[in-house]
Amino acid sequence: MLAEVAKFCDWLSLTPISMLFQTVEWIIPAVQSVHILAIAIVMSSVIMVDLRLMGLMGHSQSISGMTRRFIPWVWWSLVVLLLTGLILITAEPRRDLLNPVFQAKMVLLVVAIVVTAVFQEIVRRNMEFWDLSPSRRAGALATAVLSLLVWTAIVGCGRWIAYVEHG
């Protein structure tokens, strides 16, 4: 399996498009900057919703209002992150695909997407869901903490990719 991924990386890095990304010096820093800006939108949107879920701020707006305002921005930013991420992988396939930190980041990303999608669906079906009982309020708190931890770990992994030995 690993040998096949390595073979794919070597093939990809010799394609004309990868060579272009490798040789034009400003492409990688520029794409990384766009990637970071999209992360900024995701992180701050998630923090707004999660702090509201934890009851730490924004009492002037309902949980469902907060969700409708911010969660769509998470999905649109994820599209940008996917596209810019694909460019970065194409430019340096081995640096990412053979990197354990990158692999961990992708697993965490799946968790974050599932948590966010399930949360959004619950709020969509029942706007008051989280306020209906003390145990649900505890559930809201747990969801918010999990979401914050996973997204923060994703950001941390993202930066550490640059520093870890890879195949």
Add this chain to the structure above:
Amino acid sequence: MPMLVSFCEWLENTPVGMFISGSTWAFPTIESIHVFFLVVVVGTIAIVDLRLLGVASRNRSVSQLSNDVLPITWGAFLGALTTGALLFSSKATHYLGNWPFRIKMLLLLLAGLNMLIFHFLTYRDVHKWDDRSITPGAARIAGALSLLFWIAVVGFGRWIGFTVR
């Protein structure tokens, strides 16, 4: 300038600066925390900027939204400033001579200036336009400039990593 250089030389040789430059894990760890704080700073500022521009959060008053968001921004800014200072201390003279770093510092200054002008002049009569989705021209200009400055801060910040030696 000579004073700044000798300050940076001193900073690099403090125990903190030497620890960060000598360790394999300290710089990446502090840098990751720096990235976390800076994305929160930029993202939360963008929430207010987009409200000033009438793009998003139009159903919320400007003052209410600012009161919700800006405490998070300030907390994160403090974190970004602290981690940024620590990163700087590891290679102070190198950063001082680095053009993207210099431009980033200038942009931070401009963003701060823009914020002060907005806060002390435009925001003073916020009660007159708090609930309007179309804000006064001065507020829209402040929002647009702020977005522009912070996007550029991120771009030049990332560029430092590719140019500093």
